[in-house]
Amino acid sequence: MRFHVQYRGIQNGIPCGEPFADWRLPMDVRTDIAGLLAGPTGLDPAAIRDLLETPPDSRMGDYAFPCFPLAKTMRKAPSAIAAALQDLIPAGVSWLDRTVAVGGYLNFYLDRPAFVRRQAEEARQAGDRFGASDEGRGRTIVVEFSSPNIAKPFHVGHAFSTALGQSLYRIHAHLGYHVVRMNHLGDYGTQFGKLISAYRRWGDEAALEAAPIAELLRIYVRFHEAAREDPALEDEARTLFRRLEDGAPEEIALWKRFRDLSLKEFGRVYDRLDVAFDNDNGESFYGPMIPAVVERLRERGLLEESEGAFVVRLDDLGLPPCIVLKSDGATIYASRDLAAAIWRKEQYDFDRNLYVVGNPQSLHFQQVFAVLEKAGYAWASTCRHVGFGLVRFPDRKLSTRSGDVVLLDDLLQECRAATREIIDRNAAERGMNWDNDLKDDLSERIGIGAVIYTFLKNSRDRDIVFSWDDMLDFDGETAPYVLYTYARARSILRKGEAAGVLPAWSDHPSAALAADDEMALARMLEGFPDMVRRAAESCEPYLLTRHVTAMARSFNKYYNNESILGAASPELVRARLCLVDAVSLSLRVGLHLLGISAVERM
RNA sequence: GAGUCCAUAGCUCAGGUGGAUAGAGCAACAGCCUUCUAAGCUGUGGGUCGGGGGUUCGAGUCCCUCUGGACUCGCCA
Numbered sequence: 025m026r027f028h029v030q031y032r033g034i035q036n037g038i039p040c041g042e043p044f045a046d047w048r049l050p051m052d053v054r055t056d057i058a059g060l061l062a063g064p065t066g067l068d069p070a071a072i073r074d075l076l077e078t079p080p081d082s083r084m085g086d087y088a089f090p091c092f093p094l095a096k097t098m099r100k101a102p103s104a105i106a107a108a109l110q111d112l113i114p115a116g117v118s119w120l121d122r123t124v125a126v127g128g129y130l131n132f133y134l135d136r137p138a139f140v141r142r143q144a145e146e147a148r149q150a151g152d153r154f155g156a157s158d159e160g161r162g163r164t165i166v167v168e169f170s171s172p173n174i175a176k177p178f179h180v181g182h183a184f185s186t187a188l189g190q191s192l193y194r195i196h197a198h199l200g201y202h203v204v205r206m207n208h209l210g211d212y213g214t215q216f217g218k219l220i221s222a223y224r225r226w227g228d229e230a231a232l233e234a235a236p237i238a239e240l241l242r243i244y245v246r247f248h249e250a251a252r253e254d255p256a257l258e259d260e261a262r263t264l265f266r267r268l269e270d271g272a273p274e275e276i277a278l279w280k281r282f283r284d285l286s287l288k289e290f291g292r293v294y295d296r297l298d299v300a301f302d303n304d305n306g307e308s309f310y311g312p313m314i315p316a317v318v319e320r321l322r323e324r325g326l327l328e329e330s331e332g333a334f335v336v337r338l339d340d341l342g343l344p345p346c347i348v349l350k351s352d353g354a355t356i357y358a359s360r361d362l363a364a365a366i367w368r369k370e371q372y373d374f375d376r377n378l379y380v381v382g383n384p385q386s387l388h389f390q391q392v393f394a395v396l397e398k399a400g401y402a403w404a405s406t407c408r409h410v411g412f413g414l415v416r417f418p419d420r421k422l423s424t425r426s427g428d429v430v431l432l433d434d435l436l437q438e439c440r441a442a443t444r445e446i447i448d449r450n451a452a453e454r455g456m457n458w459d460n461d462l463k464d465d466l467s468e469r470i471g472i473g474a475v476i477y478t479f480l481k482n483s484r485d486r487d488i489v490f491s492w493d494d495m496l497d498f499d500g501e502t503a504p505y506v507l508y509t510y511a512r513a514r515s516i517l518r519k520g521e522a523a524g525v526l527p528a529w530s531d532h533p534s535a536a537l538a539a540d541d542e543m544a545l546a547r548m549l550e551g552f553p554d555m556v557r558r559a560a561e562s563c564e565p566y567l568l569t570r571h572v573t574a575m576a577r578s579f580n581k582y583y584n585n586e587s588i589l590g591a592a593s594p595e596l597v598r599a600r601l602c603l604v605d606a607v608s609l610s611l612r613v614g615l616h617l618l619g620i621s622a623v624e625r626m
Numbered sequence: 627g628a629g630u631c632c633a634u635a636g637c638u639c640a641g642g643u644g645g646a647u648a649g650a651g652c653a654a655c656a657g658c659c660u661u662c663u664a665a666g667c668u669g670u671g672g673g674u675c676g677g678g679g680g681u682u683c684g685a686g687u688c689c690c691u692c693u694g695g696a697c698u699c700g701c702c703a
Contacts, residue, residue, distance in 0.1 A: 080646060090645060092683075102683085127646065128683090173703085213703060307703080333701045342629080343699095350701040357703050386630075387698060414696090446665065454663065470665090481651095482639055485631080487696085489638075498665050500651040501639090508665050516662050558642070570640070570650090577650085584658090584667040604662095626665075 052550065053139065056119060057087055057132055064112040065094065078547075082540060085124060085131030086139075086547070092128050102128025136543050137536035141529055141599075143546040144537075144606035148527075153198075154613050155556040160201030166368050167192055167203060169380035170299070173210030174286040174306070175219055175240035176424060178293055180415045180490065181382065183432045187479040188412055189380040190299050190619040191565035198617055199560055204372050208364070209306030211283050215244075217265030220278050221257060222247035236285035269311070293432055296472060298621065305364075313363040314355045318348060326398055336395045346391040361392045362399075369403055376406050378563065383411035383485065410563045413487035422490075430490060432475075439471035442496045443504070447626065466623055470504055473620040477503035480565045480618050501573050503620055506611060509576035509583075511626045513608035516588050520601050525589070527601035535595035537603060541582040545607055548575040552610055556617065565618055572614035579607050 058072035065072065077088045091105040098105055106125035113123050119142075121133040147154045169189020172182045189205070196203045222243035223232075231239040251257040268275040287304065294300065318334070321327045326336045332351030338344065348359045368377060379389060389409035396404035415430075416422060422429045444467035451458050458466075474495070479488065481501065498504035520526065529535070537546075548571070555571040558564075588604055591597045612622045 074643080077645075084646080088646085092645070095683075129646070210703070215703085330700070335700060344629095345700055347700045352701080354701085356701065360703090383631085384697075385703090388703090443665095450663080450665080456663090486639075491638095494638075494652080497652075500665095502651090502665080504665050505651095508663080512663055512666080519662060562642080566640090567642090574650085580666055581668095583662075587662065589662050625663080 053119065053134065053142075054087070057089070060113055060117065060120075061089060061109065061130075064109050079129070079131060082543065084126070086134045086543070087132040089130045089132070090128060091130060095128075106130040136538035136546075140537040140542050140546040140603065143549040144603045145529070147549050147552070147606035147610055148602065151609060152613060152616075154610055155553040155617075156198045156200070157553070157557070158200040159557075160196060160199045162202075163200075163375040164202045164204065164372050165196050165376045165378065166206060166372055166374040167196070167378040167380060168206040168208045169193075170294075170301075171208040171210065171381065172286075172290060173215075174283050175215075175237060175244065176210075177237055177241060177429065178290060178432050179422065179424065179429045180432060180435060180488075181422070183435070183475065184412055184415055184479050184484075184488065185380050185382070186294075186297065186299060187476045187619060188410065188484055188563075188565065190297065190476075191480055191568075191617060192378065192380065192410070192560075192563055194617045194619060195556060195560045195565065195568070198556060204303065204368075204374070205301045206368070207301040207304040207306075209283075209287075209304055211279075211306030212308040212311065212360070214262055214265045216268060216279055216282070217261035217263065218247050218251075218257075219244060219282060220264045220268070220275055221261050223278065223282075225250075232285065236282075237289050240282060240286070296436065296468070297476070297619065299619070307360050307364075310360045310363040310367060311355065313367060314359045317359060317363050317366060320399055321348060321395070324399055326395070336398065338391060338394050338398075341394050343387070343391055343394060346395050348395075358388065358392055358395070361388070362395060365392065365396060365404075365407060366401070369401070374403075374406065376408065377403075378408050378410050380410045380412070383413060385409070386411055408563070410484070412484040415488045415490055418489050418491060435475055435495070436472060438492070438496065439474045440467045441471075442498070443467040443471045443474070446498065450626075466626055469621050469623055470507055470626060473503035473507055473615070474498060476619050477506075477569065480569045482566050483564060484566065503615075504626075506572055506576045506615060507620075507623055508626055509579050510608055510611045510615070510622050511624060512583060513579060513604050513611070514624050516604055517601065517608065520589055520597070523589075525594070525597055525601065527605045528598040529602060530595040530599060532593070532595040534593040535599040537599055539586065541578070541585055542600075542603060544578045545575070545582060545603060548578055549606055549610055552614070559617075568614055568617055572611060572618070575607060575614070576611060579611075 054073045054076050055069065057076060058069040061067070061072045062069045072089070075090060075093070077090060079085050079088045089106075089109070091102040091109065094100075094105050095102050100108070103125070106127070106129055109130050110123050110125040113120075119135050119138050121135045123133070124131045150156065167189055169192070170182055170186040172178050193203050193205055219240060223240075226243050226246055228239060231242075247257065247261075251261075264275060268279055283306070318327065321336060327334050327348065328337055328345075329335075330345065333347050334349040335345040335347050338346060346358050347356055348362070350356055365377065368374060381389070386409060389407075393404050393407050393409075396407070414421070417428075420428070444463060447458070447463050447467055447470075450456070451463070478495065482488075517527075551571060552575075555567055559567045586600070588600045589597060591600055615622050
């Protein structure tokens with residue numbers, strides 16, 4: 025059960041994985057600048073590329089090389105180094121406009137039209153593969169996410185894991201990794217003994233068919249109420265679970281039925297989110313593999329009896345012992361995760377194994393990984409816990425037991441309804457004749473996008489304070505903002521196309537894209553691929569969310585400042601359409617990597 | 627008690643390996659729709675980056691310390 029208890033932040037800043045070593049220096053302007061500076065400074069081009077900064081104001085240049093680090097070795101003031109370096113930059117570099125030495129910086133002003141064209145064309149040629157690479161080719165990443173509990177409602181906490189995992193799946197796939205998506209269902213434990221007991225007493229067959237999880241939750245809650253009066257029920261539940269574990273056919277059949285019904289209901293949510301899994305082995309799947317794990321730990325002399333239980337000591341790592349077998353001989357959460365990790369390695373031979381599970385379980389995973397390491401599994405170091413914060417109300421936690429929760433279904437419903445309202449109003453104001461199917465489709469996708477966006481907006485370590493007001497506010501940094509921007513850009517391209525005006529570059533002087541707005545957009549395009557890579561390395565989709573949002577903001581400024589279709593010359597119109605094309609496809613790709621589906625109009 | 631994490635604008639958050647004047651969104655206020663979609667754009671106000679030390683050319687960023695908060699710590703999952 026991945027959502028037993030919840031608490032806030034640990035894990036901040038822990039990288040999910042170092043970049044693999046064979047990373048190539050990309051061909052881009054930073055590399056070009058590094059090439060110019062390599063000779064004069066005697067530094068490695070890759071190091072220079074890394075040092076390059078963007079000045080705080082575009083009037084100060086497009087790139088800055090800080091000379092401060094050279095001051096010690098060169099025994100000169102940074103400002104003097106900058107001036108000296110400037111003299112060594114050859115004249116007549118086509119992509120460079122000029123350089124200026126100011127303070128300790130050597131600032132580079134790019135040839136704007138060339139740069140804008142280069143960045144836009146790079147995106148347009150890549151299309152849906154913009155920002156993609158083959159750095160992950162031949163490598164497998166297992167990502168466990170979502171992991172709801174059978175017979176319990178799918179709430180916003182699971183939505184967080186689901187949104188994160190889905191995005192991490194897409195981002196890694198974009199970088200060429202083979203990604204295996206695991207849904208580690210909570211389908212095991214005494215709770216199922218309780219459910220079986222409760223169902224035999226109070227179960228309503230019709231209700232179970234109609235709304236399985238609601239019915240299972242109902243009888244589960246009722247069981248707890250009854251157990252307060254009659255503690256013997258708890259014993260009965262334990263006995264039933266033991267029968268289940270021992271393979272009693274009747275209990276197995278009921279358990280399987282609960283599982284199937286729950287899975288079917290989860291499936292509807294996953295379909296709406298466009299989420300799928302390669303494997304939904306739950307905790308129960310790994311139970312039978314535990315004896316072999318225990319045996320291995322015993323062979324290696326790691327298993328130690330303590331207070332009747334069998335544990336692996338982790339004192340040398342400053343961690344509490346990891347309990348592998350309870351004093352009654354039964355297995356425990358950690359033993360199942362040990363077995364699961366080993367099975368995944370054998371099955372998929374992963375290069376990296378990610379667990380998108382809430383922060384509360386940080387210690388649990390530290391222990392599990394440590395035990396794997398001690399047991400001689402060198403690949404333990406490739407396992408990472410990708411933690412995330414708690415979803416809570418401003419003043420209190422969500423509580424499934426008391427029904428004080430936000431179910432994902434309800435959240436999606438509200439967002440969809442709020443979206444629909446805006447669409448109806450806009451359509452009326454603009455005199456659009458959109459049919460109901462289109463409006464339904466749009467409100468569904470925009471509403472879902474809004475939900476996903478809120479989960480991927482900030483670093484995952486942060487708690488999410490749930491507020492309906494914020495949730496249904498579609499202004500500013502939200503999915504509707506980005507989607508709206510995309511729809512506007514697409515609208516321009518459609519109108520151009522309808523008028524026979526297609527994107528095209530021209531060498532005509534009037535077609536040069538050199539405005540601040542255009543430069544800003546080109547810089548956003550330039551930064552996109554690197555941001556995809558950073559998001560993957562840190563397992564932080566919000567980096568991409570922010571980048572995409574910033575790009576949308578830049579575009580909206582541009583849109584308001586300049587007329588694209590009404591530009592001064594036909595050549596300029598076409599050149600601007602190229603930029604619009606590049607930006608819109610980047611937005612679409614970025615949104616896709618976040619798990620959000622773009623809309624062509626709204 | 628031990629350990630982990632957090633503290634930046636009224637609110638929610640950004641500020642990769644220390645670098646130029648600490649940035650967005652929301653909220654507030656003032657503007658912009660006969661012109662490519664106003665779910666948009668522009669402007670204004672709002673900060674001793676929790677307090678105090680230290681490291682150095684330079685600290686929101688690194689170290690120490692204090693305060694305040696969240697969470698975890700062998701037989702639940």
